[in-house]
Amino acid sequence: MRVAVVGLGKLGACQALLFAEAGLEVMGIDVDPDALDALKRGVTTNPEPHLAEMLATYGPSIDWRSDPADAAEADVVFCVVPTPSLDSGAYDPSAVYSVADQIADAEPADDLVFCVVSTLTPGDGQRLAANVPFAVVGSPEFIALGDVFAGMRRPDLLLIGESESWAGDRVLTALRAIKHGQPDNVHPGMRYTPKAPAICRMSLTEAEVAKVALNAFLVTKIGFANTVGEICRGLGISPHPVTRAIGADHRVGHALLRPGGPAGGPCLPRDSKAFGHVAQLAGAKSSLTDMAGIVNEQTPMLWAERIAEMNPRKVAILGTAYKPGTDVTVEAFGLLLAMFLSAEGIPVVTWDPLAVCDEPDLDTAVASADLVVVATAERPDFIHPNVVDCWA
Numbered sequence: 290m291r292v293a294v295v296g297l298g299k300l301g302a303c304q305a306l307l308f309a310e311a312g313l314e315v316m317g318i319d320v321d322p323d324a325l326d327a328l329k330r331g332v333t334t335n336p337e338p339h340l341a342e343m344l345a346t347y348g349p350s351i352d353w354r355s356d357p358a359d360a361a362e363a364d365v366v367f368c369v370v371p372t373p374s375l376d377s378g379a380y381d382p383s384a385v386y387s388v389a390d391q392i393a394d395a396e397p398a399d400d401l402v403f404c405v406v407s408t409l410t411p412g413d414g415q416r417l418a419a420n421v422p423f424a425v426v427g428s429p430e431f432i433a434l435g436d437v438f439a440g441m442r443r444p445d446l447l448l449i450g451e452s453e454s455w456a457g458d459r460v461l462t463a464l465r466a467i468k469h470g471q472p473d474n475v476h477p478g479m480r481y482t483p484k485a486p487a488i489c490r491m492s493l494t495e496a497e498v499a500k501v502a503l504n505a506f507l508v509t510k511i512g513f514a515n516t517v518g519e520i521c522r523g524l525g526i527s528p529h530p531v532t533r534a535i536g537a538d539h540r541v542g543h544a545l546l547r548p549g550g551p552a553g554g555p556c557l558p559r560d561s562k563a564f565g566h567v568a569q570l571a572g573a574k575s576s577l578t579d580m581a582g583i584v585n586e587q588t589p590m591l592w593a594e595r596i597a598e599m600n601p602r603k604v605a606i607l608g609t610a611y612k613p614g615t616d617v618t619v620e621a622f623g624l625l626l627a628m629f630l631s632a633e634g635i636p637v638v639t640w641d642p643l644a645v646c647d648e649p650d651l652d653t654a655v656a657s658a659d660l661v662v663v664a665t666a667e668r669p670d671f672i673h674p675n676v677v678d679c680w681a
């Protein structure tokens with residue numbers, strides 16, 4: 290099977306390499322000449338674990354191209370281009386539509402399948418399917434940066450929205466080649482589990498709602514854990530025995546139930562906002578869609594208030610990436626804290642092992658402040674007499 294991956298960013302480059310590793314014939318397409326040139330040379334500045342090894346091993350087998358119209362030669366096109374959020378909370382689908390139009394103009398075979406991996410606002414995939422001469426499938430991803438390869442190898446579910454079932458079958462065949470890679474193909478350190486993912490097949494719009502609803506649920510769960518944290522701190526008790534007890538119930542589960550920072554990064558906050566937009570589109574009146582986002586936005590402010598009340602002369606904030614293992618700082622807790630504390634007139638120095646920060650040396654950053662705030666779920670190794678660890 291010949292697959293084309295259009296959009297070789299944080300998600301698409303990893304997906305293209307996994308397809309290549311699975312033995313599929315892969316065309317990798319991106320319109321950014323610098324990004325494409327770096328990939329061709331096997332060079333990446335993305336700190337995503339295992340990306341450099343995967344690129345060195347499987348990059349040479351990928352047919353790197355710069356014109357999205359070339360994807361018309363493939364059996365399945367995976368479209369992984371950006372869909373930025375609009376003020377309304379909806380996703381801007383124009384890059385996806387533009388790629389689809391370019392492929393349509395290149396007169397592809399009648400049975401080409403166009404699979405949208407990019408996040409779309411519910412209804413956009415159906416609109417696309419009505420306007421292009423090929424079958425459209427939606428297969429949104431739930432990976433987290435810093436864990437992309439493992440996340441794609443052992444997903445809990447494969448979400449398939451399909452305009453026609455034969456097209457969904459073909460996408461599943463390609464995805465299963467990745468997901469069920471043999472353990473001896475796995476690079477050292479990668480997680481591997483033979484557990485089969487749940488296959489969730491539905492209409493395009495149902496899959497689009499499932500994608501944003503699932504992530505909105507995760508934001509709600511994180512917000513709930515943080516609310517328990519606020520209550521327990523107010524009572525002068527530790528929240529952790531409480532959340533451990535709540536998570537022990539199989540209907541709840543422990544994942545993401547650890548009080549700390551808010552949901553950050555390029556997906557969860559905006560999927561939660563999109564969920565609110567979808568509720569409006571649907572005329573649904575539940576205030577839960579707004580409340581999850583409000584609680585999430587409040588969390589860094591509440592931490593900043595607590596820290597400011599300690600009257601520090603200077604604060605070292607450890608962690609500026611939105612999560613450990615990535616350099617992505619979109620909606621990152623540490624940076625939001627730094628912004629709120631600076632607005633209170635409190636001098637701040639930031640440190641992170643991978644992401645942009647004021648002071649790249651941990652010991653220097655820690656020694657320069659009278660209060661250290663751990664704003665990352667993985668506490669780095671340091672000693673200081675005055676520490677606020679937001680996840681402790």
Ligand SMILES: NC(=O)c1ccc[n+]([C@@H]2O[C@H](COP(=O)([O-])OP(=O)(O)OC[C@H]3O[C@@H](n4cnc5c(N)ncnc54)[C@H](O)[C@@H]3O)[C@@H](O)[C@H]2O)c1
Pocket residue numbers: 295296297298299300301318319320321324357369370371372384387388406407408430431432433434555556
């Ligand atoms: N990054 C994540 O954690 C994540 C997780 C789940 C879903 N998603 C979704 O996947 C999509 C892509 O996200 P990303 O983080 O990989 O984005 P990214 O910005 O890292 O990469 C996008 C790539 O697409 C290229 N591109 C832009 N327009 C193009 C076009 N017209 N033709 C070809 N290439 C084009 C860019 O040059 C860039 O290399 C988004 O819709 C996002 O919501 C991302």
